[in-house]
Amino acid sequence: MNHLDEQLKRLMRLAEGATPEPAGAPSPWFARRVVQQWLAGAEAAGEGASWSLVSRRGLACAAAVMGLSLALNFHVWWHSEPPERLAAQSVISFVLPR
Amino acid sequence: MDESSQAVAVLLPRVRARDAASAEALVEALYPAVIAVVERRRPRSVDAEDIAQEVFLKFFQHFDGFRGGETALVAWVRRIAFTTCLNHHRARKARPELRWADLPEEQQLALEASQADRATPSPAEQAGGRDLLEALLSQLSPKERLLVEMVDVEQRSWQEVKALTGWSAVNIRVRLFRARRKLRAVFAELMKDHESP
Numbered sequence: 450m451n452h453l454d455e456q457l458k459r460l461m462r463l464a465e466g467a468t469p470e471p472a473g474a475p476s477p478w479f480a481r482r483v484v485q486q487w488l489a490g491a492e493a494a495g496e497g498a499s500w501s502l503v504s505r506r507g508l509a510c511a512a513a514v515m516g517l518s519l520a521l522n523f524h525v526w527w528h529s530e531p532p533e534r535l536a537a538q539s540v541i542s543f544v545l546p547r
Numbered sequence: 548m549d550e551s552s553q554a555v556a557v558l559l560p561r562v563r564a565r566d567a568a569s570a571e572a573l574v575e576a577l578y579p580a581v582i583a584v585v586e587r588r589r590p591r592s593v594d595a596e597d598i599a600q601e602v603f604l605k606f607f608q609h610f611d612g613f614r615g616g617e618t619a620l621v622a623w624v625r626r627i628a629f630t631t632c633l634n635h636h637r638a639r640k641a642r643p644e645l646r647w648a649d650l651p652e653e654q655q656l657a658l659e660a661s662q663a664d665r666a667t668p669s670p671a672e673q674a675g676g677r678d679l680l681e682a683l684l685s686q687l688s689p690k691e692r693l694l695v696e697m698v699d700v701e702q703r704s705w706q707e708v709k710a711l712t713g714w715s716a717v718n719i720r721v722r723l724f725r726a727r728r729k730l731r732a733v734f735a736e737l738m739k740d741h742e743s744p
Contacts, residue, residue: 453731453734453735453738454731456661456662456734456738457730457731457734458699459661459662460657460658460661460676460679460680460683461680461699461700462661463657463660463661463668463672463673463676463677464673464676464677464679464680464681464700465700465701466668466673466676474578475574475575475578475582475596475599476596479574479578479596479599479600480570480571480572480574480575480578481571482600483574483600483603483604483607484567484570484571484574484607485567486600486604487570487603487604487607487608488565488567488570490604490608491565491607
């Protein structure tokens with residue numbers, strides 16, 4: 450096993466000699482390209498946020514309208530005649546000849 | 548605080564205000580730190596500058612949440628570079644089992660040259676050795692391979708590895724132990740394959 454470790458170490462030493470030195474400077478326009486991409490992305494995300502704001506407002510509006518309509522229905526039902534009477538009236542108007 | 552640190556410190560608030568020229572200057576200031584990590588950690592099939600670009604985009608996306616000075620900034624961007632390379636390794640498909648007969652000739656020669664342990668191996672032998680080691684390391688998980696590269700191949704200190712990866716010392720030790728065991732097994736299998744008639 451030690452012999453194998455030694456062989457592996459030698460291979461690692463050999464390979465390490467072939468590792469290229471990293472480039473010091475970026476290619477021309479690299480920084481500009483990155484920054485423009487970032488700013489464009491940030492702008493798009495901002496637009497996305499405004500769309501989500503509109504949709505949230507729309508949802509709130511729809512919820513308010515639904516609440517109002519429920520309240521109105523309840524109000525109408527409360528002030529209408531009792532249900533037994535309404536049922537009797539509909540039976541009479543349906544069964545008896547006019 | 549030296550001159551470059553002061554320059555970076557001046558740039559930070561301007562970049563937060565989305566000043567393009569300052570952001571470009573910051574990219575140029577941080578580029579050597581990023582490319583030094585990317586060049587060594589990237590998969591060979593992916594271009595270093597493409598990864599560097601990805602690193603800087605991630606850096607800017609999370610920049611508003613960063614609070615710290617120039618030193619912390621460099622450590623942070625180096626860690627982003629490391630994580631991005633790790634993700635690129637994860638995205639690659641698993642390599643098939645390594646066999647002596649499947650190795651290209653230059654890798655076989657490199658292995659023989661490494662066993663001869665000459666003081667000045669030729670560039671071709673070194674390149675072959677690099678490819679062979681790459682093939683061996685590809686049998687490990689991405690985290691394991693990067694650890695072996697840093698500790699065993701490049702002889703980095705534990706402090707450096709901890710700073711770059713953000714992993715605990717125990718975590719590094721356990722992973723490295725498993726990685727070495729796995730690598731030794733793969734290498735032993737390859738050598739057995741080579742020695743058997």
